[in-house]
Amino acid sequence: MTRDAVVIGGGHNGLVAAAYLARAGLQVEVLERRDIVGGACVTEELWPGVRASPGAYTLSLLRAEIVRDLDLRRHGLHVEVHEPYLFAPFPDGRKVVTWSDRARTCEQLERDWSRADADGYRDFAARWSEAARRARPLMLEPPDRERWLDAVGPGILDGAIADELAGIPSEQVRVPLAIQGLIGTLAGPSDPGTAFVGFYHELGEAAGPPGAWGYARGGMGAVTAALRSAAEAAGARVRVESPVERVLVEDGRAVGVVVEGGEELRARAVLSNADPLRTARLAGVPEPDGWRQSGPVVKVMLLLDGLPDFPSWPGREPWRGAIDIGYSLADLEAAAADARAGRPARRPWIEAACQTATDDSLAPPGRHVVSLFCQCFPADADAGAAADAAVARLAEACPGLPDRIVDRLALGPRELEERFGIAGGHIFHGEMLPGQVLEQRCEARGFGRVERLYLCGSGAHPGGAVTGAPGYLAARAALSDLGRE
Numbered sequence: 001m002t003r004d005a006v007v008i009g010g011g012h013n014g015l016v017a018a019a020y021l022a023r024a025g026l027q028v029e030v031l032e033r034r035d036i037v038g039g040a041c042v043t044e045e046l047w048p049g050v051r052a053s054p055g056a057y058t059l060s061l062l063r064a065e066i067v068r069d070l071d072l073r074r075h076g077l078h079v080e081v082h083e084p085y086l087f088a089p090f091p092d093g094r095k096v097v098t099w100s101d102r103a104r105t106c107e108q109l110e111r112d113w114s115r116a117d118a119d120g121y122r123d124f125a126a127r128w129s130e131a132a133r134r135a136r137p138l139m140l141e142p143p144d145r146e147r148w149l150d151a152v153g154p155g156i157l158d159g160a161i162a163d164e165l166a167g168i169p170s171e172q173v174r175v176p177l178a179i180q181g182l183i184g185t186l187a188g189p190s191d192p193g194t195a196f197v198g199f200y201h202e203l204g205e206a207a208g209p210p211g212a213w214g215y216a217r218g219g220m221g222a223v224t225a226a227l228r229s230a231a232e233a234a235g236a237r238v239r240v241e242s243p244v245e246r247v248l249v250e251d252g253r254a255v256g257v258v259v260e261g262g263e264e265l266r267a268r269a270v271l272s273n274a275d276p277l278r279t280a281r282l283a284g285v286p287e288p289d290g291w292r293q294s295g296p297v298v299k300v301m302l303l304l305d306g307l308p309d310f311p312s313w314p315g316r317e318p319w320r321g322a323i324d325i326g327y328s329l330a331d332l333e334a335a336a337a338d339a340r341a342g343r344p345a346r347r348p349w350i351e352a353a354c355q356t357a358t359d360d361s362l363a364p365p366g367r368h369v370v371s372l373f374c375q376c377f378p379a380d381a382d383a384g385a386a387a388d389a390a391v392a393r394l395a396e397a398c399p400g401l402p403d404r405i406v407d408r409l410a411l412g413p414r415e416l417e418e419r420f421g422i423a424g425g426h427i428f429h430g431e432m433l434p435g436q437v438l439e440q441r442c443e444a445r446g447f448g449r450v451e452r453l454y455l456c457g458s459g460a461h462p463g464g465a466v467t468g469a470p471g472y473l474a475a476r477a478a479l480s481d482l483g484r485e
């Protein structure tokens with residue numbers, strides 16, 4: 001029997017692709033290696049009765065069109081904006097707070113810093129919001145550098161985040177905004193391409209107001225549970241514990257896959273949600289030339305017996321948003337330089353998040369989970385040592401933290417690779433710096449010059465994070481090739 005399509009991997013993009021293919025009437029089978037779907041977008045029971053998201057933790061970039069088309073709300077997805085947007089506490093007792101509402105952020109900055117900082121932020125935010133409005137429709141279009149350049153201009157597309165923020169006088173105000181440009185890179189704020197990484201994080205529309213970030217009730221696994229439900233409702237078959245061993249290629253065309261154990265599934269199209277390096281291995285083709293996929297992140301999950309106070313903002317409210325620890329632009333540059341030299345950052349930067357502060361469905365009363373997204377580390381980082389360094393760093397602004405820790409789980413690049421099946425443990429299946437975005441990001445169609453093999457994961461345009469866009473674009477390409485547009 002020949003199916004219309006098989007999808008290797010049930011990450012969020014594989015599920016999006018499967019849902020669109022099935023909705024078009026195709027017979028689709030998703031094969032996931034783990035015993036759960038979701039890839040890096042999951043909720044797992046990390047301690048008895050305590051569920052949390054060890055991969056992605058906050059949602060914004062999932063395309064509104066996908067949420068609508070697949071009716072994800074009906075399939076159980078409920079997203080709430082997290083406020084504050086960003087909270088950056090400093091060891092000197094000062095703080096930077098931003099909100100999803102720009103006007104509220106300006107008022108806050110004027111109160112806590114100066115009128116000039118509020119004005120600088122207002123100009124920066126207005127410029128980026130306008131560019132984001134023009135760029136959002138391009139997220140569901142095949143790569144086209146010229147159109148992106150027209151929409152956002154050369155500074156955002158190729159420049160450094162430090163330059164984009166130069167109009168904000170106080171360095172400390174610039175720090176949490178600069179961090180957004182460094183995600184998934186071994187770059188510092190002065191490096192080219194970091195403006196685009198930051199800007200990409202502004203392109204969201206899933207949490208409500210444009211650019212806002214939010215929590216999916218029940219953790220990030222709620223996103224992929226809704227996608228699975230939508231795909232199955234449309235007729236797709238989803239199989240877990242089914243690792244694909246190789247892609248069957250005959251006369252330069254993908255004709256199916258072999259599952260570990262030898263089962264052969266033939267199909268008219270093969271979509272791979274695995275990263276580019278793993279997909280190349282499965283298909284027996286060369287890796288994409290020069291592709292950089294070495295993960296710089298250590299993710300630490302802390303189980304706490306209560307939420308400590310930040311001296312700069314006591315109480316629970318600061319725990320409701322993303323908490324950015326960087327302290328100075330020089331520290332951010334030094335962290336990247338350390339990791340590029342193969343050393344763990346002595347002063348890593350961190351984005352912390354605590355969904356249990358707003359979602360009581362995840363842990364029993366009195367228990368909280370704080371996740372620490374920590375950069376910059378080399379691929380062979382000792383995750384335990386990195387966790388120690390990160391906790392010490394956060395404790396400079398939150399001295400009560402260490403005494404609240406009951407247990408922890410530390411996932412370095414090697415552990416992320418093992419858990420999520422991403423070669424090198426790279427959060428985006430590859431850096432999103434120049435050379436690996438837009439025209440250079442992997443083409444969905446004809447991966448490795450194999451006909452009817454489509455890359456449908458984050459290594460394909462437009463890139464990483466929970467967007468659904470690569471899955472959508474690969475499904476569209478496959479549908480057109482199969483004559484089902």
Ligand SMILES: Cc1cc2nc3c(=O)[nH]c(=O)nc-3n(C[C@H](O)[C@H](O)[C@H](O)COP(=O)(O)OP(=O)(O)OC[C@H]3O[C@@H](n4cnc5c(N)ncnc54)[C@H](O)[C@@H]3O)c2cc1C
Binds near residue numbers: 037245274297459
């Ligand atoms: C620690 C961390 C934090 C992050 N934080 C955020 C965040 O807060 N917000 C955000 O938007 N993004 C975040 N990201 C990025 C985001 O999670 C990823 O870019 C996204 O989830 C990738 O989705 P995907 O579907 O492309 O691939 P994946 O999620 O990697 O899914 C690929 C799937 O393929 C499966 N697979 C691989 N090989 C095989 C095989 N041979 N056979 C069968 N199955 C196979 C894997 O098991 C996996 O399920 C984070 C990522 C990490 C790791």
